[in-house]
Amino acid sequence: GAGVSQSPSNKVTEKGKDVELRCDPISGHTALYWYRQSLGQGLEFLIYFQGNSAPDKSGLPSDRFSAERTGGSVSTLTIQRTQQEDSAVYLCASSLQGSEDAFFGQGTRLTVV
Amino acid sequence: AQSVTQLGSHVSVSEGALVLLRCNYSSSVPPYLFWYVQYPNQGLQLLLKYTTGATLVKGINGFEAEFKKSETSFHLTKPSAHMSDAAEYFCAVSVVPFSGGYNKLIFGAGTRLAVHP
Numbered sequence: 001g002a003g004v005s006q007s008p009s010n011k012v013t014e015k016g017k018d019v020e021l022r023c024d025p026i027s028g029h030t031a032l033y034w035y036r037q038s039l040g041q042g043l044e045f046l047i048y049f050q051g052n053s054a055p056d057k058s059g060l061p062s063d064r065f066s067a068e069r070t071g072g073s074v075s076t077l078t079i080q081r082t083q084q085e086d087s088a089v090y091l092c093a094s095s096l097q098g099s100e101d102a103f104f105g106q107g108t109r110l111t112v113v
Numbered sequence: 114a115q116s117v118t119q120l121g122s123h124v125s126v127s128e129g130a131l132v133l134l135r136c137n138y139s140s141s142v143p144p145y146l147f148w149y150v151q152y153p154n155q156g157l158q159l160l161l162k163y164t165t166g167a168t169l170v171k172g173i174n175g176f177e178a179e180f181k182k183s184e185t186s187f188h189l190t191k192p193s194a195h196m197s198d199a200a201e202y203f204c205a206v207s208v209v210p211f212s213g214g215y216n217k218l219i220f221g222a223g224t225r226l227a228v229h230p
Contacts, residue, residue, distance in 0.1 A: 042221075043203060048215055091156055093156075097215075099216075103159075105156050
């Protein structure tokens with residue numbers, strides 16, 4: 001596609017449920033990043049993928065958070081047993097390997113009620 | 114450890130006035146510095162970046178920023194504000210030395226710019 005695509009754009013879930021957030025990067029971009037934007041914490045790094053592997057997952061806040069990437073393309077961020085503090089906008093970005101120019105998607109707004 | 118401080122969570126200017134958004138950074142390695150803009154309900158868009166070389170960098174929409182190592186600053190300016198500039202602006206520093214091959218960003222808290230007629 002022309003840009004980074006994220007789905008769903010909005011997600012409301014009940015506390016304790018699992019959610020999956022999807023990111024479809026720009027074609028050919030082997031580097032993929034997840035960030036979280038929340039009122040209390042601002043914009044924070046979660047995880048980086050190089051191809052299908054994640055050499056840096058230092059920003060994942062707890063073991064309830066996991067992510068995978070398949071075929072060097074689509075990535076899924078999974079949050080298990082959601083809590084209210086997980087409410088945030090989850091942003092995905094991609095770039096060419098070795099480039100400092102990251103292109104961001106529009107984000108998924110997650111609300112845990 | 115790297116960090117970014119943006120002075121002023123809200124800035125208000127009149128249309129046609131100078132825009133100045135302040136950013137100071139802390140980095141243990143030569144930094145890569147970025148300004149991103151976020152319009153309502155949208156993702157982040159890269160405005161401009163400093164990596165190496167010329168310290169005055171020009172970006173899209175008439176914005177520019179100057180890297181001042183002695184002041185550890187990377188302030189964003191635009192000579193004449195337009196109504197369409199109203200948005201949230203984020204300054205960021207690259208955490209991992211780019212020789213690592215990826216660009217892990219530390220963001221400031223953001224500055225919301227309002228432009229009044």
